[in-house]
Amino acid sequence: MTQGLLPLRKRSEFLAVRSGEKRRGALFLLELKKRPPVKAGFLSPRLGLTVTRKNGNAVCRNRIKRRLRAALRVGAIAELAAAQTDYVIIARAEILTVPFARLVEELRCRLGGKPARRRNLPVADREQG
Numbered sequence: 001m002t003q004g005l006l007p008l009r010k011r012s013e014f015l016a017v018r019s020g021e022k023r024r025g026a027l028f029l030l031e032l033k034k035r036p037p038v039k040a041g042f043l044s045p046r047l048g049l050t051v052t053r054k055n056g057n058a059v060c061r062n063r064i065k066r067r068l069r070a071a072l073r074v075g076a077i078a079e080l081a082a083a084q085t086d087y088v089i090i091a092r093a094e095i096l097t098v099p100f101a102r103l104v105e106e107l108r109c110r111l112g113g114k115p116a117r118r119r120n121l122p123v124a125d126r127e128q129g
Helices: 011-017 058-074 100-112 123-128
Strands: 021-024 028-034 046-050 085-091
Touching (some): 011 046, 011 085, 046 058, 058 085, 058 100
Antiparallel strands (some): 021 028, 028 085
């Protein structure tokens, strides 16, 4: 049973996740990597947030992190996270401007392993390809 998302704290932990799977999205890049089994039974998933200076000054970066944490809490993302897996979210500046519901939906889709929702094409375009 998952108790919640534990934080990634060390740089080496963040770097280890880089070699895993990457799920790209409009709002963030999600990197994930399964941890090797441990006898102690450390099953909880771990999460790290990265917001680079390209996203703005310290105020903007902190707002992005607060918004991401709130979306993780509201969307019950800890329930979707796989046990013994490390996740790193690399945020983009667009997180500040999108509706909160879309951010939560994007997080749920990426962590759940589903592709992002595609735009509805007109019927004529669907028939051709």
